[in-house]
Amino acid sequence: MQDHTFTIVLEPDHETGGYNVVVPSLPGCFTQGDTIEEACQNAKEAIQCHLEGLKIDGIVLSYLTKEAEFVSTVSIPVAYA
Numbered sequence: 001m002q003d004h005t006f007t008i009v010l011e012p013d014h015e016t017g018g019y020n021v022v023v024p025s026l027p028g029c030f031t032q033g034d035t036i037e038e039a040c041q042n043a044k045e046a047i048q049c050h051l052e053g054l055k056i057d058g059i060v061l062s063y064l065t066k067e068a069e070f071v072s073t074v075s076i077p078v079a080y081a
Contacts, residue, residue, distance in 0.1 A: 008043045010036060026050050 006026070010019045013032065019039040023029040023046070031046040033039030054061065 006043075006047055008040070010039055021046070023047055023050070 006023055009022050009024060013020050018032055018034040019036060021031045021033070021039050021043045023043065026047065029046055029050040031042040033042045
């Protein structure tokens with residue numbers, strides 16, 4: 001079995017606390033956690049379950065050979081009325 005690297009995006013949940021997590025390269029794969037550490041661990045489990053589901057459905061992801069995403073941030077001035 002070969003290891004693959006997945007980019008995950010954690011966003012603070014300001015309403016309930018904790019963090020929401022999405023996996024951009026696996027649409028529909030998301031989870032959450034109360035802490036960053038828990039959210040990251042839950043993301044690993046969510047990715048594994050998501051991939052197992054795709055395998056059961058016979059869906060082959062040929063792009064798993066390399067991670068092609070780049071995540072960055074940008075800052076822009078925003079004025080609210």
